[in-house]
Amino acid sequence: MNETVHPRDIVLIVDDSPETLGFLTDALEQSGFSVLIATSGKAAINVVDRITPDVILMDAVMPGMDGFDTCRTLKTNPAVAQVPVIFMTGLTETEHIVHALESGGVDYLSKPINIDELRARIRVHLANARSAQSARVALDAAGRHLLAVRSNGTIQWSTPQATRLVNAATGRDDGLDTLAVHISKWLQEREKHGVSRDGPLMIHQNGQPVLQLAYLGAIGGDEFLFRLTGVSQTSDDEILRQSFSLTVREAQVLLWIAKGKSNRDIGEILGLSARTVNKHLEQIYVKLGVENRASAAVKAANALHEV
Numbered sequence: 001m002n003e004t005v006h007p008r009d010i011v012l013i014v015d016d017s018p019e020t021l022g023f024l025t026d027a028l029e030q031s032g033f034s035v036l037i038a039t040s041g042k043a044a045i046n047v048v049d050r051i052t053p054d055v056i057l058m059d060a061v062m063p064g065m066d067g068f069d070t071c072r073t074l075k076t077n078p079a080v081a082q083v084p085v086i087f088m089t090g091l092t093e094t095e096h097i098v099h100a101l102e103s104g105g106v107d108y109l110s111k112p113i114n115i116d117e118l119r120a121r122i123r124v125h126l127a128n129a130r131s132a133q134s135a136r137v138a139l140d141a142a143g144r145h146l147l148a149v150r151s152n153g154t155i156q157w158s159t160p161q162a163t164r165l166v167n168a169a170t171g172r173d174d175g176l177d178t179l180a181v182h183i184s185k186w187l188q189e190r191e192k193h194g195v196s197r198d199g200p201l202m203i204h205q206n207g208q209p210v211l212q213l214a215y216l217g218a219i220g221g222d223e224f225l226f227r228l229t230g231v232s233q234t235s236d237d238e239i240l241r242q243s244f245s246l247t248v249r250e251a252q253v254l255l256w257i258a259k260g261k262s263n264r265d266i267g268e269i270l271g272l273s274a275r276t277v278n279k280h281l282e283q284i285y286v287k288l289g290v291e292n293r294a295s296a297a298v299k300a301a302n303a304l305h306e307v
Contacts, residue, residue, distance in 0.1 A: 009126065012036045012053035014044040014070065015088070016062045020111075024057065027115045033122075041065030045073060052079050054129070055122055060089035060100060068103040075104040078176075081156055082132060084125035088113060145228040147176075148219060151191070153184030161268065162228050168265035169210040169230055170203075179203060183213065187224060202231070230269030236304055243303040244287050253280045257293055258300035 011033045013024050025035045036053060038044035042065060044056075056074070060067040067087060074080045086107045087100040097108050106128075107121055145165050147158035155176050158166075166175035186201045203211035209231045216225040241251035249270075256266045263277045272280075281293065290296050 009055070010034045010036060010051065010053040011122070012038065012044065012047060012056045014038045014041065014056065014062075014067065015059035016040060017059070020059070020088075020113075024113065024115075024118075028119075031119055041067070041070030041073070044070055048074060048077060048080050053083060055126055056080075056083055056085045057118075058085050058087050058105065060087050060091055060096065068099055071100075071103040071105055076154055078155055078158075081154070082129060084129050086118075086121060086125065146216075146225060147179075147228065148223050148225050149180055149183050149187075150222050151184060151187050151224070152222075153180040155180050156223050164264075165228055165230060165268045166211065168261060168268045170205055179211070183224075183226065201226075230271070239304055240300055244284075244299075246284065246287060250280050250284050250287070253277060254284050254288075254296060254300050257281075257284075258297045258304065260297070 009032070011028050013021055013028075013035060015021050015024075015037075016039050021037050021039070025037060028035050036047055036051065038047050040062060044058075047053075056071075058067040058071055062070075065073075067089070071085050071087075074083075074085070084106045085104055086109060087105045088109050088111060089096065089100075090111045100108050106125055109118060109121065144159055145162040147162045148156040150156060158176060163176060166179050167173055169175070170178060172178065182203055183201065201213040201215070202209045203213065212229045212231050213226045214229070216227055219225050236255050237248065237251040240246060240254050241248060244251075244254075246254065252270055253266055253272075256269060261269070263274055263281070266272070267274050267277050270277075281296075284296055285291060288296050288299050290299060
């Protein structure tokens with residue numbers, strides 16, 4: 001009897017055995033899954049660069065790059081970080097099971113594979129993965145700037161709003177990569193010296209703080225949750241506020257205008273809607289006696305440089 005499976009359910013099977021690949025492909029396709037195959041760890045990495053599967057079945061023992069190393073490499077790809085990996089192997093020693101889980105796997109099946117058990121486990125892990133994804137989407141819809149990271153600096157997941165905030169504040173499309181390095185060092189220093197993680201982590205750009213990260217706690221054995229907040233320069237804000245009789249928020253908006261940020265970037269950094277940013281800009285233009293953002297940026301830059 002075929003299982004009812006969502007049309008998007010794609011299973012990537014990574015195994016160097018043609019017999020295993022053939023058996024599993026036939027069984028899973030009959031159950032309604034779309035199946036991709038890779039005969040090595042390197043091939044698996046190439047596949048996920050083009051297509052993101054919904055679940056991965058990973059042989060632990062393969063020549064060259066084994067399943068454990070393949071899993072660790074795959075998990076460094078943000079697009080695959082949340083994809084459940086189920087290991088398959090004839091190895092049954094406890095240390096091998098632990099190794100599989102530590103490598104990023106969520107489950108472990110011993111060969112020969114019982115196809116009914118495999119289908120059941122796939123269903124469970126797909127449901128869990130989708131629940132986690134739904135939670136992240138809900139957090140983003142609520143405007144939460146959150147990300148989770150491992151102690152080695154691997155970003156586990158980031159809400160889209162958090163990603164946009166990081167990229168806007170750092171001026172980089174790969175801002176998360178830089179951020180992960182800072183977080184990893186911060187976590188390791190505190191672990192090494194036994195320091196409390198209550199204090200915020202400040203991220204600097206060109207010698208000035210642009211992001212503040214608040215540590216919210218561990219949500220797994222090696223997964224740590226952070227909340228992000230954009231930071232504007234208080235001293236510069238105050239200069240602009242006093243120079244042009246602006247409100248605090250208008251001064252903050254003007255400061256980021258002077259730094260070349262778009263309205264969308266400013267909204268992400270300050271937690272404002274696009275409409276609110278435009279409202280502030282209208283007042284800024286009136287108070288500065290200008291008609292556009294370029295002229296406002298020049299006036300702001302001149303005011304800051306005079307100090």
